[in-house]
Amino acid sequence: MSPRPGVDPRAVAVVAGLDIDPGYLRGVVLALTGIGSSPLGFRTTGTPEDFAVAEFVAGQMRAIGLVDVAVEPVEVDAWRFLSAGVQVTNTEEPVGSASYRAVSFGGVPPTVPGGVTAPVVDIGDGRRTVVDPLELDGALVLLDWRHPGIHPSAVVLELARRGVAGVILNCPARGPWYGTADALGGFDSHWPAGAPPMVLISKEDAARLRQAIKTSAVSATMTLQAQVSPRSRGANVVGYLPGDLPGPIVVGAHHDAWFQGAFDNTSGVAAMLGMARALVTSGHRPRHRICFTSRTAEEYGITGSLFDWCIGAWGQVNTTHPQWSTESPFHLCVEATGHRSLRSVIEAPVELAAWARRVGRTAALAGWAPTGWRVAPPVAGTEQWPFLLAGIPGVACYAWEKSFGRSNYHTQFDTIDLLDFDILAAQAKLYALLLLDADHDPDSILDHRARARQLAAVAIDQAHAALQRAAADHAEAKGRSAFTRIGKSQFALDAASAVSHPHEQTDGDLHAINSAITALADGDRAGAVKALQSVGHHELVPFLGAAAFGDHLARHELAALTRTWAYASHLSPVVNFWSEIATLTGQPGARPDGPWLTASLRRAQRRTRLQLQQRLDAMARAVSRRHPRMEVVTKGDNG
Ligand SMILES: [Zn+2]
Known part of the structure; x- marks a missing residue:
């Protein structure tokens, strides 16, 4: 069904006559911002x-x-946020004492009432090459949030395993957020259970603290007063x-x-x-x-x-x-x-x-x-x-x-x-x-044909006959219930939490695994690493050891998602190439190179190909009004 072309002139007339009072809007904002x-x-x-x-x-x-x-x-x-701060407790020059304003993110646990007092260690953006030689047990760390995709809630998994007592976070210049001078910032934290408390200070104060750490040993008291219920x-x-x-x-x-x-x-x-x-x-x-x-x-x-x-x-x-x-x-x-x-x-x-x-x-x-x-x-x-x-x-x-x-x-x-x-x-x-x-x-504003065209494009790209038939069916769909089927089956999040079709992350992973296998066969180890790091969550491998990376992946398992909308978001199963990347990059303690490497990638390739097929089948089933006729579609490795 084609959607109706114009905008309802009566709706335009009613809206033109509406008296939306700027003074009323201002009153609401004033009242609420005071709370x-x-x-x-x-x-x-x-x-x-x-x-x-x-x-x-x-x-x-x-x-x-x-x-x-x-x-x-x-x-x-x-x-509930009450207050936060970082108090540098050195009393001797040249550092002296200093006090930095701080806030925190939703869900971060508070410190003990008097705060955490400990030496402060500058760990930059927290990558393992920086963190590995440092003694962090019981320390406070100064952490930069430099890359939008490297979230502090992931980095802290490694820090928690090293016994860090508290994280002093900031978004440096050219970081993803809070670029205005002296800005403090808030967000949901995604904070993992058991991780140490975190506060955020301005990038300007972070630069001062960094300078102090360069000059002498710095101790600080980090406090976060917040109530978690x-x-x-x-x-x-x-x-x-x-x-x-x-x-x-x-x-x-x-x-x-x-x-x-x-x-x-x-x-x-x-x-x-x-x-x-x-x-x-x-x-x-x-x-x-x-x-x-x-x-x-x-x-x-x-x-x-x-x-x-x-x-x-x-x-x-x-x-x-x-x-x-x-x-x-x-x-x-x-x-x-x-x-x-x-x-x-x-x-x-x-x-x-x-x-x-x-x-x-x-x-x-x-x-x-x-x-x-x-x-x-x-x-x-x-x-x-x-x-x-x-x-x-x-x-x-x-x-x-x-x-x-x-x-x-x-x-x-x-x-x-x-x-x-x-x-x-x-x-x-x-x-x-x-x-x-x-x-x-409301039924007449829905353009189901636009969705059908999108699904047909996926079907052709993936050579999936059942999805192609389902797309053709969907082009004739009418009304509200056809959208409900779409909403429940076709909206997904990829590994970066961007909206995608349910098959897209898996499809991208499969392409990357295929390239890694080809690169390895050609002796191009750097190419293989680059390909594997583009799969799923592997951009975190430079930041997380094997155990912490496993912790991060476990956070995507179904049992961890049931209280949120995430379980309805068709997240792709996670793939773990931590060991393969460690071997290929010659990291200390990594498993020696051997035929296991290609064998492991081939196993992942088969699993991922099957997963892709299942996802496309499910997408087709969900929109098809006919009885699904299962069929085997064979595809090349680079499909
Ligand atoms: Zn908002």
């Missing part, structure tokens, strides 16, 4: 601040006139605008935040409330009931997991309202918005990409995308992800540029000064148009 567990802010899940925000939002919803307003508890591992409760809030059809269409924004979080994501909560308020005032009755919701635990929500974000939205759709999976026609996720200069992004699955562009063009003409706009494919970093996995079509909107990710994102500079409330009010109209045009006829 925090520390002078720096912080409104994290399962804390008194989380419930204070939830009560504020619920109060606004009632005042607006939404019905069935409720605070709905959801299971989270609460983490496993298996406690966070607060989602819902309120409904009645409609003729049950739905509901869901409009959601997360209300947990690092620091003051004015932009990320108090602005989104304000936009969500501003839309609800304007719709009620306008007297417009939507076709579908609309659930406006503000959610907890987007930034962080569970300890010990690599997949510790979007837990509040996952709890909402998976536990609190599981019927939404098949009944909710559309989800609009509103994230950080109203920034003075950043362009709006509408993240849409391929079924909704053409529609999102149509709405974007219409909105831009009306002046509702004042900083510009673009359409992009979904990422796993917004609450759109758990909703897509549950089978609910939808889009996520926010303002973003890469430069913002490297500067003020998730820092103490995320304050009300970043926002322009006229821009925020205009962008809220873009979101309202997405909402009302979807409400007009």
